[in-house]
Each structure stands twice: as structure tokens, then as C-alpha cells.
Amino acid sequence: MDSNLVEEQPYGWVVVAVATLCLAFGFGVNVTVAVLVKPFEQEFGWTRAQIAMGYTALSIGAAIGGIFWGSLSDRIGAKRIALFGALVLSIGIMSLSQQTELWVIYAIYFAIGGLGFASLFTPLLALVGLWFDRRKGLAIGIVTAGAAAGQGVAPVVIQSMISTGGWRFAMLYLGVGYLAILMSLLMLLKRPPVLESATVELSQSDENLWGLPHRLTIPWLAFAGVFCCICMAVPIVHLVPLAIDLGLTPGTAAGLLSTLMVSGVCGRLFFGLLADRTGGLFTYFAASLIQTSTVFWFTQTESLFALYAVSVVFGFGFAGVMTSLLICAREAAPLRITGFAIAVVSTTGWVGMGIGSYQGGYFFDVTGDYTFSYGTAAIAGLINLLIVAALAWFRHTEAQRARGQNLSRIARATSSAPSPT
Structure with missing residues (x-):
């Protein structure tokens, strides 16, 4: 059913471009905590676990808001929700520049995550997924590559702004820029043809590309995403302070994080294309394997070259994880609940990001x-791999059972057919 309802249109690529740029800016906000660790530590004397809780607050907010905004986008569309999110995101960043109390910073990051970032991330990805069928992997890969690019460019840009005028100056003018750019871009969004011509069949059907009950597969994907994102969050939040502790300058440390994210641009495009050929689940396992097998090596080397090498490999893998997990949600869910399915998977992912961010700082304190912090990240990655392997086995077993039933029906029909005289 999916393939017949989704007729790909050229304007879909305009939607991809808008979503790519918007998520590049949106994900740039996520790394603000990483570059603010040292300034906050020096100015206020807060511990790293306390500072990292800002990222946890953002993640929890995104987790709580994600399901609401995803479900709402299934009903009213993405454009109005995303415009609201851009406004909240921009005002939130600007308001950070005026704060001196830790609890207020937590509250702002929570609002940025739940009312700002979540209302951009889930609706835009669901919208892109509805514009495409045959090339959905490439489309989602491009959008998530933009997110990686934003995370790659943001640390260098924000660190440069901090060096120029301080962290308050950086947050204020970053928010002003976000407001002007995001509101302009989002005006170009349109609803996809599949929604404009929606039928009763679309609103009622439970069919999906996996052929399995989505009430079973979506929760398992979401559960895997928790552990995947615990593994992912530790380097994203704690690579910069780890590198500074090793004696690198703040600029060089931010450059490492940027390298990781820029490598992620390539990873998201590669794994998006791979998913179009092999499916989302295999791609998700492959990307998770790369992420899990490299995360602990950040703590096992001190040379700049080796840190760059690990950053490149980890970035390539972690980026593919995000792309392929979202594709899995798109494949496993009926079209009528695409936004909700992506929201559920994203929500539990953000829970994992929050846990990983906090435990990284806690175990350092x-x-x-950071040895134990990155070690627990690797263990979480292994749990994710086991869950995905179990889901793949179940899918294979069910496919084999379905084929066996079909062959039995064919055999019975053949045997009961009258013999030619």
C-alpha cells in the first residue's frame, strides 16, 4: 500500500532542503552545552555533572515534547508547529545570555528541548518521510546529514564567538540569527500530496513495509534507541572537556567535535543510501556496530592524530545510527501514524541522550x-546491538513462517484443483 500512496514530487526536494537547513540550526543548539562546560566551570565553579544536566534537561524536554508534536503534526501538518518551535528555540537561546542561576538554565534548556527543538525535529522528519517512498533513505539521510553539519559547524562558530565577546555575547547574537533565518526558511514548507489526497484507506490501514505489527516493533525500536543514545551522548557532550583535560586548547578541542560531526555528514548520506538498498534494520545494526566498537577508544589515546582518527570513525557510525533508526520507524509504521512513530523512537532516544550526558559527567566527578564514563557508553552500545539482533531474528522468523503458510495454501489449492480430462 505504501508505494502506491506515496507519489514522489519534485517539490519534495525543496522540503528536504528546508528541513536540512532548519535541523542544521536546531542541532547546533545541542552542542552549546559542550562548549559552555569550561566557561561555566570557570565563572560559576559548577561541576561537570551539574553543567551536563543542562543537556539532560534539553533531552528530557525533547523526549516529552516529541510524542505530542509528532502526533499533532499527523493531524494539522508540520509548518505551523515548526514555526512555533523556531520562535521558542530562538528566544530560549537569547535568554541564556542573561542567566546566573543553574536551575534557570536547566529550565531554559528544558523549554528549548520540549517546545523548540522537538517541534522542529519530529514534524520535519515526518514531513520529509511522507514526501518520499523509493528514495526515502536518501531524503532522510540528507536531512540528518544537515543536522550533523550543524553540530559540526556550531562548536567552532560558538567557540569563536565566545573568544570574541564571551559566552553571553555568543548566546545573544546566536539567538537573533536563529530567529531571522529559521522563520524565513519555514515559510517554504508545503504538505505532501499523500496528505492532500488522503483517503479513508490511508486513515484506517495498518499496513507497513515490514509486514509486522507496529504495536510490537515500534516499542522494541524505541527500547533499543535508549541504549544506542546513551552510547552516543558521552562523546557529544564530553569530548571537548576530555580533550582540554589532555592539554589541547579549547579551539582545538572544539575542532575535534566539529570533525566528528562533519564525518557524520558523510555517514548520514552513506547510510541513507544503504538503507534504500538493504532496509533500515540492517543499516541500523551496521552503524551501531561502528559506534559501539569505537566509543571507548577516546579514552585510550592521547595523541592528537589518534583522537582525530577516532572522531572520524565514531562520527561516521553514530550519524548512520540516527538516520537508519528513523528510517526503521518510517518502515515499521503505517503512513497514518508516521509522525507518532518517529516521535516515539526519537523520544526514547532523547531519554538515552539525557542519561548518557549525565552519567558521563557524574562518573568523571x-x-x-573519563574512563568509566566511556566504558559504560560502550556497554550500553552492546545492549542496543543485542536488542536489534533479536528484532532482526524475529522479523526473519516471521517472514519464513509467512512464506511457509503461503506455500501451504498454494499446495492445497493445487491439490484440490480438478484434474484436466
Whole structure:
């Protein structure tokens, strides 16, 4: 059913371009905590676990808001929701520049996540997924590559702004720029033809590309996403302070994070194309394997070259994880609940990001280095791989059972057919 209802149109690529740029800016906000760790530590004397809780607050907000905004976008469309999100995101960034209390910073990051970022991320990805069928992997890969590019450019840009005028100056003018750019871009969004010509069949059907009950597969994908994102969050939030602790300058440390994110641009395009050929689940497992097998190596090397090498490999893998997990949600869910399915998977992912961010700072404060923090990230990655392998086995078993039933029906029909005389 999916393939017949989704007729790809050229304007879909305009929607891809808008979503790519908007999520590049949106994900740039996520790395503000990473570059603010040292300034906050120096100015206020807060611990790294306390500062990292800002990212946790953002993640929890995004998790809570994601399901609401995703479900709402299934009913009223993405444009109005995304415009609201852009406004909240911009005002939130600007308001950070005036704060001195930690709890207020937490509240702002929570609002940025739940009312700003979540109302951009989930509706825009769901919208892109509805414009495409045959090339949905490439389309979602491009959009998530933009998110990686934003995370790659933002640390360098924000660190440069901090060096020029301080962190308050950086947050104020970053928010002003976001407001002008995002509101202009989002005016170009349109609803996809599949929604404009929606039928009763679309609103009622439970069919999906996996042929499995979505009430079973979506929760398992969401559960895997928690552990995947615990693994992912530790380097994203704690790579810059780890590098500075090793003696690198703040600019060089931010450059490492940028390298990781820029490598992610390539990873998201590659794994998006791969998903169009092999399906989302295999692609998700492959990307998760790269992420899990490299995360601990950040703590096992001190040379700049080796840190860059690990950043490139980890960035390539972690970026593919995000792309392919979203494609899995698109494939496993009926079209009528695409936004909701992506929201559920994203929500649990953000829960994992929040846990990973906090535990990275907590175990550093307890042990005095990052070895245990990155070690627990690797363990979480292994749990994710086990869950995905179990889901793949179940899908394969169900497919084999369905084929066996079809062959049995054919055999019975053949045997009961009258013999030619």
C-alpha cells in the first residue's frame, strides 16, 4: 500500500532542503552545552555533572515534547508547529545570555528541548518521510546529514564567538540569527500530496513495509534507541572537556567535535543510501556496530592524530545510527501514524541522550577521569546491538513462517484443483 500512496514530487526536494537547513540550526543548539562546560566551570565553579544536566534537561524536554508534536503534526501538518518551535528555540537561546542561576538554565534548556527543538525535529522528519517512498533513505539521510553539519559547524562558530565577546555575547547574537533565518526558511514548507489526497484507506490501514505489527516493533525500536543514545551522548557532550583535560586548547578541542560531526555528514548520506538498498534494520545494526566498537577508544589515546582518527570513525557510525533508526520507524509504521512513530523512537532516544550526558559527567566527578564514563557508553552500545539482533531474528522468523503458510495454501489449492480430462 505504501508505494502506491506515496507519489514522489519534485517539490519534495525543496522540503528536504528546508528541513536540512532548519535541523542544521536546531542541532547546533545541542552542542552549546559542550562548549559552555569550561566557561561555566570557570565563572560559576559548577561541576561537570551539574553543567551536563543542562543537556539532560534539553533531552528530557525533547523526549516529552516529541510524542505530542509528532502526533499533532499527523493531524494539522508540520509548518505551523515548526514555526512555533523556531520562535521558542530562538528566544530560549537569547535568554541564556542573561542567566546566573543553574536551575534557570536547566529550565531554559528544558523549554528549548520540549517546545523548540522537538517541534522542529519530529514534524520535519515526518514531513520529509511522507514526501518520499523509493528514495526515502536518501531524503532522510540528507536531512540528518544537515543536522550533523550543524553540530559540526556550531562548536567552532560558538567557540569563536565566545573568544570574541564571551559566552553571553555568543548566546545573544546566536539567538537573533536563529530567529531571522529559521522563520524565513519555514515559510517554504508545503504538505505532501499523500496528505492532500488522503483517503479513508490511508486513515484506517495498518499496513507497513515490514509486514509486522507496529504495536510490537515500534516499542522494541524505541527500547533499543535508549541504549544506542546513551552510547552516543558521552562523546557529544564530553569530548571537548576530555580533550582540554589532555592539554589541547579549547579551539582545538572544539575542532575535534566539529570533525566528528562533519564525518557524520558523510555517514548520514552513506547510510541513507544503504538503507534504500538493504532496509533500515540492517543499516541500523551496521552503524551501531561502528559506534559501539569505537566509543571507548577516546579514552585510550592521547595523541592528537589518534583522537582525530577516532572522531572520524565514531562520527561516521553514530550519524548512520540516527538516520537508519528513523528510517526503521518510517518502515515499521503505517503512513497514518508516521509522525507518532518517529516521535516515539526519537523520544526514547532523547531519554538515552539525557542519561548518557549525565552519567558521563557524574562518573568523571566520582573517578576523576573519563574512563568509566566511556566504558559504560560502550556497554550500553552492546545492549542496543543485542536488542536489534533479536528484532532482526524475529522479523526473519516471521517472514519464513509467512512464506511457509503461503506455500501451504498454494499446495492445497493445487491439490484440490480438478484434474484436466
